[in-house]
Amino acid sequence: MIFIYLACFLLLFYYLLTKNYGYWKSKNVPFEKPVFIFGSFYKIVTKQQHLFYRIREIYDNFKTPYCGIYIFNRPHLVVRDPQLIKKVLVKDFDKFVNHQIASNEKADALTYHGLFASRDQEWKNLRTKLSPVFTSGKMKLMLPLIQECASDLAACVEKHSGDKIEIRDVMKKYAVDIISSCAFGINAYCLKNEKSEILEVATKLGDFKSLIRNFVVFSYFFAPKLVDIFRLSLLDKGASSYLIDVFNNTLKERKKRGILRNDLIDLLNNLKQNESFNENYKFDDLKMAAQAIQFFTAGNETTSLTLAFALYELSLNKDVQDRLRQEVRETFDKHGSFTYEAIQEMTYLDMVLNEALRKYPLTIFLDRGCEGTYNFEDTGLTIDKNVSVLIPVVGLHYDPEYYPDPEKFDPERFSPENKNNILPYTYLPFGDGPRSCIGQRFALLVSKLALVYCLKDFAFDVSETTKVPLELDNGIPFIMNKGNLHLNVTRL
Numbered sequence: 079m080i081f082i083y084l085a086c087f088l089l090l091f092y093y094l095l096t097k098n099y100g101y102w103k104s105k106n107v108p109f110e111k112p113v114f115i116f117g118s119f120y121k122i123v124t125k126q127q128h129l130f131y132r133i134r135e136i137y138d139n140f141k142t143p144y145c146g147i148y149i150f151n152r153p154h155l156v157v158r159d160p161q162l163i164k165k166v167l168v169k170d171f172d173k174f175v176n177h178q179i180a181s182n183e184k185a186d187a188l189t190y191h192g193l194f195a196s197r198d199q200e201w202k203n204l205r206t207k208l209s210p211v212f213t214s215g216k217m218k219l220m221l222p223l224i225q226e227c228a229s230d231l232a233a234c235v236e237k238h239s240g241d242k243i244e245i246r247d248v249m250k251k252y253a254v255d256i257i258s259s260c261a262f263g264i265n266a267y268c269l270k271n272e273k274s275e276i277l278e279v280a281t282k283l284g285d286f287k288s289l290i291r292n293f294v295v296f297s298y299f300f301a302p303k304l305v306d307i308f309r310l311s312l313l314d315k316g317a318s319s320y321l322i323d324v325f326n327n328t329l330k331e332r333k334k335r336g337i338l339r340n341d342l343i344d345l346l347n348n349l350k351q352n353e354s355f356n357e358n359y360k361f362d363d364l365k366m367a368a369q370a371i372q373f374f375t376a377g378n379e380t381t382s383l384t385l386a387f388a389l390y391e392l393s394l395n396k397d398v399q400d401r402l403r404q405e406v407r408e409t410f411d412k413h414g415s416f417t418y419e420a421i422q423e424m425t426y427l428d429m430v431l432n433e434a435l436r437k438y439p440l441t442i443f444l445d446r447g448c449e450g451t452y453n454f455e456d457t458g459l460t461i462d463k464n465v466s467v468l469i470p471v472v473g474l475h476y477d478p479e480y481y482p483d484p485e486k487f488d489p490e491r492f493s494p495e496n497k498n499n500i501l502p503y504t505y506l507p508f509g510d511g512p513r514s515c516i517g518q519r520f521a522l523l524v525s526k527l528a529l530v531y532c533l534k535d536f537a538f539d540v541s542e543t544t545k546v547p548l549e550l551d552n553g554i555p556f557i558m559n560k561g562n563l564h565l566n567v568t569r570l
């Protein structure tokens with residue numbers, strides 16, 4: 079008898095895991111044959127392949143405007159055609175408002191209330207409230223705080239002059255110093271001190287390596303039901319409560335002493351104070367702290383890795399590095415310091431950073447959930463509610479049709495003359511449309527200041543231990559190389 083029960087159970091299990099596997103065939107959509115249980119992500123789960131290469135492979139294998147894949151047992155539509163991408167991200171945004179990340183208030187209230195995971199009307203209210211925080215006027219006011227950290231960065235690089243430097247580590251300290259200063263109102267001094275509590279917190283929040291963290295992150299992005307079943311928290315509880323305490327203490331201190339610093343924490347606090355003027359959305363203490371923590375998590379690894387990879391490429395392409403240094407020095411001589419206007423004037427700096435973000439888009443793909451049955455008009459394709467749409471950013475950024483010789487680091491692609499030839503919706507390091515990265519302006523300013531402070535007086539070279547080409551760490555769901563990233567530094 080027990081065998082009959084067992085057989086029924088296994089059959090039911092098999093049915094549940096495979097019942098969706100006919101979805102794309104029934105829709106007449108070209109699709110990748112799923113591997114049992116894992117769908118298209120078998121090599122990702124078993125760490126045989128990095129997500130970066132998996133998404134590129136899927137993109138390259140299909141030459142059609144879209145194709146179907148399964149992630150575990152859920153159907154996802156990979157949209158390859160820029161015109162269709164525009165529909166999803168911009169034209170028909172109201173049908174694709176939400177990211178597909180799990181959101182469970184009881185399991186992780188901070189992630190739930192953060193902008194990235196918030197949904198529908200709640201997201202709209204929050205985004206409307208937060209957008210004024212990132213205008214260029216506000217960035218200008220924050221510049222002195224960023225300059226202070228960039229100057230610490232140059233001092234830290236100086237200490238390693240004549241030696242090699244672990245560039246990812248240094249840039250992580252820089253990013254943590256900046257976000258701690260701007261979003262939490264504290265001087266973390268990670269670049270100055272060997273040991274820093276907040277750096278440990280950042281490391282905990284950015285830990286994707288351990289098996290458990292890997293499982294949690296995967297569940298949040300690809301198997302949200304597991305988040306509900308096991309009440310999984312995306313944020314490390316200890317680390318997030320440390321940050322909440324820091325945030326609340328800063329707020330108290332500012333109220334008591336009447337301090338105004340024009341940073342993100344002041345701007346968030348203003349939004350709360352002006353609450354009575356906007357009754358759409360109650361911006362309480364928890365929601366305010368959730369945004370600060372979101373800025374901390376969304377801004378750290380993205381900014382620091384972009385910078386590390388930019389300097390790695392500049393070390394391999396010395397002509398580009400020299401030309402950029404020349405622009406940096408000329409601009410410095412003209413303005414006497416790196417003012418907001420000086421930074422905006424540097425065209426080649428912008429080109430170099432754009433190219434670094436093309437080759438290393440930290441977010442390998444964008445995702446949107448379909449809010450109802452949706453018809454891609456001319457194509458004849460209709461997808462159903464809750465089917466996820468993936469935009470394969472790395473596939474587009476490495477498509478030779480859009481970026482000839484895509485492995486080459488070539489800032490000329492983004493020169494004022496060539497920039498206009500880039501096909502819209504093929505360059506998406508910050509996403510696009512109403513749900514694009516809210517911190518883009520801040521990230522670009524912070525990154526540009528880091529590069530100019532580093533390059534003005536120092537030369538960067540690959541060292542004998544730098545792996546060329548980079549070998550990606552298959553256990554990490556964004557672009558991160560295995561082991562260290564050492565560069566030699568010389569004072570000029």
Ligand code: HEM
Nearest residue numbers: 193194373376377380381441508509510513514515517521
């Ligand atoms: C080089 C650095 C960065 C990169 C490459 C980056 C990239 C991205 C991308 C691709 C998205 C998703 C966009 C979409 O789905 O269309 C995103 C969303 C977001 N980013 Fe960034 N980001 C960076 C830095 C930052 C910083 C510094 C902050 C905060 C200060 C930030 C805050 C956010 C938030 C809150 C969202 C969610 C927006 C929403 O759902 O409305 N990011 N980012």
